[in-house]
Amino acid sequence: MTHQLSRRHFLAALGASGLGAATPALAGAPTASLRPVARGEDLRLRSIASAEELIAAAKLSGAVGFTVLDAATGTVIDSHAATLGLPPASVAKAITASYALATLGPDHRFNTDLLATGDVVEGVLKGDLILLGGGDPTLDTDGMAELVLILKAAGVARVEGRFLVCGGTLPYTPTIDPGQPEHVGYSPAVSGLALNYNRVHFEWHKGGNGYQVSMDAPSPTLRPAVRMASMGVITRDVPLYTYHDGGARDEWTVARGALGNSGARWLPVRKPDRYAGEVFQVLAGGKGVSVPAPEMVATCPPGTLLARKQSAPLADVLRDMLKWSTNLTAEMVGLAATRARLGEAQSMRHSAAEMSAWARSEFGLEQVALVDHSGLGEDSRITSQDMAKLLLRQQVGLKALLKPVPLRDSTSKVFKDASQAVHAKTGTLNFVSGLAGYVDLDGGEELVFAFFSGDLDRRAKLSKAQRERPEGGKAWNTRAKMLQQALIERWAVLAEA
Structure with a gap:
């Protein structure tokens, strides 16, 4: 009963x-x-x-x-x-899931590629190596390590040219919702290249000489250090965190009195292409593959495919998105769907407006006006x-x-x-x-x-x-x-x- x-x-x-x-x-x-x-x-x-x-x-x-x-x-x-x-709020992710399924299909997979602009001769790539993001919101440090192993298996031991990183598949947005506190990990930057949901791991331990801090991109088996994000421990009461765009770095500070003896938290990444490029370079070096410092480019030059890491099928990506309510996944799959429908996605807000128009047309809805795909925006x-x-x-x-x-x-x-x-x-x-x-x-x-x-x-x-x-x-x-x-x-x- x-x-x-x-x-x-x-x-x-x-x-x-x-x-x-x-x-x-x-x-x-x-x-x-x-x-x-x-x-x-x-x-x-x-x-x-x-x-x-x-x-x-x-x-x-x-x-x-x-x-x-x-x-x-x-x-x-x-x-x-x-x-x-x-x-x-996050109920909007159900609309995004419907939009992505209808546009891309449940079996769609997102690619992260390594391209070469030259030949591999006796272990040396005679040209540029390109890391090209294809809109995969689920790429993590272990997945990046897989790309390194495929590159090494292709016979590359050193890159003679440049190491170019391109996330221009999707439009760049520095934060999903500017109204959120700057340090919350659920409002990171968005581009066509993401790593660890565009979050960097900040960890601290108190010792005799003050605090020891680290910024890295951990996985269950790997822990590459990150240079593009820095943390300063400052004696103050408020604010808890501050952020400054340092050009090549995300520069953070934290209030000393809020730390305690030890702890850790994920902070948002505002420079996702640089973040992914640095982690790839560190992982490649660990496997004996010499790769120069990453250079960010808005447009990817043509090249020959050397390695590819694919995501799980879209249906599985969406199931995890709905279960864990991951904002970055919602934004990236929503943008990818708009790009597939229109040939481009001008911005997150533009894409959300297109998704709203699709919902009105497809289902006869009357009052739907979304400003993003995750529901994080209060408007x-x-x-x-x-x-x-x-x-x-x-x-x-x-x-x-x-x-x-x-x-x-x-x-x-x-x-x-x-x-x-x-x-x-x-x-x-x-x-x-x-x-x-x-x-x-x-x-x-x-x-x-x-x-x-x-x-x-x-x-x-x-x-x-x-x-x-x-x-x-x-x-x-x-x-x-x-x-x-x-x-x-x-x-x-x-x-x-």
Whole structure:
């Protein structure tokens, strides 16, 4: 039997979590309406709270909009402010996945190539070596090491010419969202060449003479040092980190008092082509292949293919993107799709606008206007009605890529006997929360839903420094997630009644 969430159950859950309690007006209220029951009416409908009651009980500041459809017929089962446009946050990645699949196909693979402008004579490349990025967002240090081994197997021991690095396959953007704190790893630079999701690893240890710091590009088996990123430990209280474009280097500083004895974190890379080129040069040297210092070029000259590293099929790349919500992957696959459709992608915003136009044309959406492909930008807007409509049309290709979302009780423990299986994409920004996907019910019914909420006034008052951990943000997000679950329970009863 479906687990039902009554009005009293939901209010009790709020109280148990420390996030709220029933108001005096509701504290002694009956758990069901006292209205007469019409002939043939399902008695279960009396035991569940209305959507408005659940929203009020959640005490979630800001706005809420949702739409729920019967997957078989497209009939609206429940809705609230369905035409209200709100930021989708990372739910936008589900749109990007649909766009990329429709444009590139599930079997598409991204290439990272090594090209040569001359012949290999007795171990010497008589010309330039070119590292050409083909838009692979998943390339890591181990993958770069594979390219080095293929180059060595081709008989190259030394490059006589230049070492050129080209990421111009996709347009360069210094950060996904300029409104984010400069040091957060989820808003790195974007180009056609990426390494380790364009993040550099900063590690520190306190010793007798102060702090020892390192900047490198680690993998499970390798740890090449990086010269293009530097870190200075500075005696100050705030800010925690500062960034300066040093031309050839990303120059960082960190507040000494925030470090403790030891630790590590990933920082965003703002010069991805230089980063990838330096790591390749270090790895090549470690295998006895002499490669000169990298030189960045916007346009790749013609050359002969020496080595190629391919990504996994696009469907697998997208499944991981949706599971881990990797912003860089979303931006790169979205840009690659626009480039394939139009022959070029002028910028991230241009590409997002093209994706929005595609969604309007393909699915008849009315209010979708995205500024990026990841949902990180707060100016993106979509309605729950439009998001549900897209999911309804894309359920065959998209549902299998979405991760399971477990239902939890008031203590955050997963319901072991939950009779609804939810496959969805979550989305979270400061004071913005979304969830959209599919619900399978015990009786065989399937629902398509989209939920968006946001306190945009409260978000707008945050400074850039406050955006990593804003006061009250965690509690607000917890309320939003509890409301999402309460509504899913309500929709299950409505669908089965």
